[in-house]
Amino acid sequence: MGSPAPPTLVDLAIQSLLRDEATAVRALAELPDNVFPHLLTVAFRGEYRRVLRGIVQAWPFRQLRLAPLLAGPGPWLGSLWAVLHGLDARPARSVRTRKSKLKVVDFRQDSELIQFHECSEDATEFVLPFATWVEPEVTVHGTKPRQRRCLKKGTWQAWESVDIYINLSLGSVRMQELSYCVLRKVQKSCRPLHLFCRKLYIENMSVNRTVEILNLLPLEFIQELEVCDRWGLLSGRNVFARQVEQMKNLCHLKLSSVLGPWPSGNGSSSHALISFLSHLTKLEHLQMLHLSSDHISGHLHQLLSYLPSSLETLELPFCALLDTDIHCLSKSPQAAYLKKLDLSQNNLSYVLPGVLEALLREVSGTLEQLVLSHCKVTDVYLMAFLPTLSCCFHLQSLSLSNNLISSSGLINLMQFMAGLPELKHVVCPVPLECYSYLPGSQLCYIKPQFIKVEAMFRKKLQALRQEHVKWTFTLR
Incomplete structure (x- = not known):
């Protein structure tokens, strides 16, 4: 095995800068743009949380891709929280900061978004699954109560909203830490954070909790949905069925372990499932269906x-x-x-x-x-x-x-x-x-x-x- 490559001057400069986080945060206003991606990687893996918050607040590009960092070795939960906190944390008054250009945060491993040096002037160019696709508009009147209070105070008048792209995995077994952290941030943030999900996995979630999470999403953006249901989620008379009906661009649908129990009043299990499946008539772009249930017999x-x-x-x-x-x-x-x-x-x-x-x-x-x-x-x-x-x-x-x-x-x-x-x-x-x-x-x-x-x-x-x-x- 060959010896590791010696550190570059940039590596040495970043290592020196991170020895004092307060100094590093103040230096962000003067750093060249091309240093930020490398600094983000080192700070993320080293859990320099104060620096990470400052990096997000001064990010000089329209897009921030975090998937490569989350796939790397070592714990990253603390660093992830620091990045999310940086989305709506106010910088210290004593620190001179640069205005962030951040528009899009992308957590997807299989991202279709372009790289740092190719960033477009319009985030809607990043996602065009169909020729007729128009990215849904999210307006201030749809903001959560806490967001409205912050907006009323004028806290965010100089700050623009941020779009977050993520493939969500929800459920008792596969509820990923990433999905939990991002959802919690979107629900609690004072800053308008617009959540977009292309692939959604749901496992053994209650109807109420599932509906609550889907209310945070523009449903027409979802293209792949997988549901593993043992608790009656796939029943035609609940709100979730009507939400699936609104996923106009859904291409792949996988429904497995459909066992029930079913809500009372729905008749037989087969009737309840068929009632849910009747909502698929609106899914004109559906190309793939996987259904595993003897209720369809x-x-x-x-x-x-x-x-x-x-x-x-x-x-x-x-x-x-x-x-x-x-x-x-x-x-x-x-x-x-x-x-x-x-x-x-x-x-x-x-x-x-x-x-x-x-x-x-x-x-x-x-x-x-x-x-x-x-x-x-x-x-x-x-x-x-x-x-x-x-x-x-x-x-x-x-x-x-x-x-x-x-x-x-x-x-x-x-x-x-x-x-x-x-x-x-x-x-x-x-x-x-x-x-x-x-x-x-x-x-x-x-x-x-x-x-x-x-x-x-x-x-x-x-x-x-x-x-x-x-x-x-x-x-x-």
């Missing part, structure tokens, strides 16, 4: 009637789908546009012959990814739909893991898949011959047997000239 036709016909991804694991549900999907307008279809963890052995084939026939013109894992697919069932599957000429990946398929069934699969020009990856189960049953009906994997079978598969792929396709075998 037998009601898929209702869900499909609420979705845009141009939906590209439909994931329905653990939905206990019936053959009537799959039949409705094959007859739906969405079938002609689907690029990814996930029916994993649904027992397809109960589906009537021809139903799945009819669905594959309808999606064959667009389908790129198909997931049929844990579906209890057997050799007989596989052979029934392979001829139709081989007509999905845009198929790129196929997953059949954890199904009951033998070596001969997998050989048939290889032969039918050989005619698909865009196929890149197939995930399939280790064949049944590679297991033995121990006393107590416990399966035992026989590795030597699989090595022989795998060698046979490789030769078959070579004979079919399919070496470029990656085949992955998974254990049960």
